Amino acid sequence: MNPFGGRFDSFAAKMRAKKIDMALLCDACDIYALSGAKCDAGVLAVLPSVRAKSVLYTDFRYIPEVNRLCPWLATGDISRLSGKKPFAARGAVKKRIGFDPGISHARFLSFEKAFPGAEMVDVSADIASARAVKTAGEIEKIKAAAALNDKIWGRVERRFRAGMTERDMARLLRREMVEFGDGEAFPTIVCIGANAAECHHVPDDTVWDGKEPVLVDMGVTLGGYCSDMTRCIKPARASAAYRKVYNAVLEANRLAAAAAKPGVTGRELDAVARRYLSKAGFGRAFGHSLGHGVGLEVHEPPYASRKSDWILEPGMTVTIEPGVYLEGNLGVRIEDLAVITDDGCEILSHSEK
Numbered sequence: 001m002n003p004f005g006g007r008f009d010s011f012a013a014k015m016r017a018k019k020i021d022m023a024l025l026c027d028a029c030d031i032y033a034l035s036g037a038k039c040d041a042g043v044l045a046v047l048p049s050v051r052a053k054s055v056l057y058t059d060f061r062y063i064p065e066v067n068r069l070c071p072w073l074a075t076g077d078i079s080r081l082s083g084k085k086p087f088a089a090r091g092a093v094k095k096r097i098g099f100d101p102g103i104s105h106a107r108f109l110s111f112e113k114a115f116p117g118a119e120m121v122d123v124s125a126d127i128a129s130a131r132a133v134k135t136a137g138e139i140e141k142i143k144a145a146a147a148l149n150d151k152i153w154g155r156v157e158r159r160f161r162a163g164m165t166e167r168d169m170a171r172l173l174r175r176e177m178v179e180f181g182d183g184e185a186f187p188t189i190v191c192i193g194a195n196a197a198e199c200h201h202v203p204d205d206t207v208w209d210g211k212e213p214v215l216v217d218m219g220v221t222l223g224g225y226c227s228d229m230t231r232c233i234k235p236a237r238a239s240a241a242y243r244k245v246y247n248a249v250l251e252a253n254r255l256a257a258a259a260a261k262p263g264v265t266g267r268e269l270d271a272v273a274r275r276y277l278s279k280a281g282f283g284r285a286f287g288h289s290l291g292h293g294v295g296l297e298v299h300e301p302p303y304a305s306r307k308s309d310w311i312l313e314p315g316m317t318v319t320i321e322p323g324v325y326l327e328g329n330l331g332v333r334i335e336d337l338a339v340i341t342d343d344g345c346e347i348l349s350h351s352e353k
Contacts, residue, residue, distance in 0.1 A: 003137050005072075008034045008046075008054075011130045015048035015098055015123070022047060022087070023098030023123055024111055029296040030100060031056065033131045035073055037066045038224070043078060043107075045087065046098075057081055087114055098123035132293055132301040133315040138225065139339055142295065142317060145181070145227035146337050146348035149220050152176040153231060153351050160233070162210030166190040166203035169216070177220040185219035185226035185298040196232075196331030199288060199323065211235050213242060215331060219298055226298040228319050229349045230335035245324045245332045248280040250353060252322035253334045256290060260318065260338055260345040266290075266308025273322040274306070282324045291319035294337055316340045 011034060015023050023046040025031055031044045039062035047053040055074040056066055063075050081087075087094075096119045099111060112120065134142065156172045169190045177184050190203045196215035208214065213235050219228040234246060252273040259272045270290040277286045289305030294317045302310035304318055312318065321335030336349040 003135055004034055004036045007130050007135070011126060012046060012048040012054075014126045014130075015046060018096070018098075018121065018123075018126075020048055020096050020098040020121060020123065021094035021118075025100055025127065026103045026107055027100055029300075030127050030131070032224075032296060033127075035066075035070050037062070037070050037073070039066065041078060043081060081110065081114075094118050096121055098126075100124045100127060128301045131295065132310070133313055134295060134317060134339070135315075138295060139315065139317075141223045141225040142227065142337075142339070143348055145185075145220060145222040145225050146229070147350075148181050148222050149218065149227040149229050150349065150351045152180065152220060153216070153218065153229070157216075157231075157233065160208065160214070162208055164208050165205045166192055166195070166201075166208075167205060169208070169214070170203040173216070173218055177218075181220040181222045182224075183221055185221045185228065185294075188219075189215070189217035189230075191215040191331065194328055194330060196333075197325045197327045197329060198331070199325060199333075211237070213238065213330065213332075215333060217333065217335065219294075225296060226294050227348075228294050228298055228335065228337055229351065230321060230323075230333045231351055231353065232332055232334065239330075241326075242330055242332070244280075245282065245326070245330060248277060248282055249322050249324055249332045249334050252276045253320055253336065253353075256320045256322065257336065257338060257345060257347060260312065260320065260340060261343060262312055262314055262340060264312050266302055266304040266310040266312070266318075267306060269304045269312070269318070269320075270306055270308065273320075277322060277324060285324045285326055286322060287325065288323065291321055291335075293317050294319060312340045314340050314342050318345075 025044040028040045039058045042058040045055050055076045057076040057078040098121050170188045173188050191201045192206045192208050193212040195201045214233040217230040256273040291304040293300045317339050323333030325331040336347050338345040
């Protein structure tokens, strides 16, 4: 049974409601999310009215795998899409064609050529909405990735020693991710001391003296799904300024986690943490959004930001990562990965804060 069949049918229903005759998707993650087929060279042609006529065009490398994983889905040779009538056999004349604007310009022009006179309709919001709610199987995989992230952090943190550089620390984490998982979900961030004031600092040769605070943002990929977590190593004799910032960020993280539940918008969730940090005097030092979804990609819908209209639903994942960054001085970010439940959220990141 196709575990993504319900998502495919839901997406097709949205296309029918918009009177889309055919939706053409090229992004590998979008294709996988609707079909379960993994290929980085493909075009999924969704026929909203007749599921059996939907077809995944790919090349020789992937066709056997697609046939095995998705026997309900027809396959086609992607090289034929460069022909004069690449979609001619897929039904009647098409007046409205759905597409994801993330495709290359060349591919977009080829679609326009294949359907002269047809209206090209952006369906990126529909595919994003379909992907945002995870299946039960996807949630289990994300939980497994988050648990492995905790395990790796626990193993590596105690191996950090004075004299190590940020690069040394990042390498230790990376090796564990490759050994026990499928590698990094994103380039691991390690920041010593004032470097943590740079939100996405690239690890360099800064040497740890064993006394300065350290910020680590890390995520391992496992089974095709990502995890994401940020933890700080607090020095035994932290400055009063650092303690004040750390405690404020920790409380903002706690308040946002308590507020994450179905029906809350991304804007409302972001505001919970932002209001608290503003009252604590750090509003301007929290310059990024509160969080984002995590799944096949480490950054995907829904989003929790000042402008986000996403409404949280059970099955969605979201990071809760307030931060305060004082340039040239210090930076603190505490990030947990959560999944929205029927009446709140379940925090998947269990490493000590």
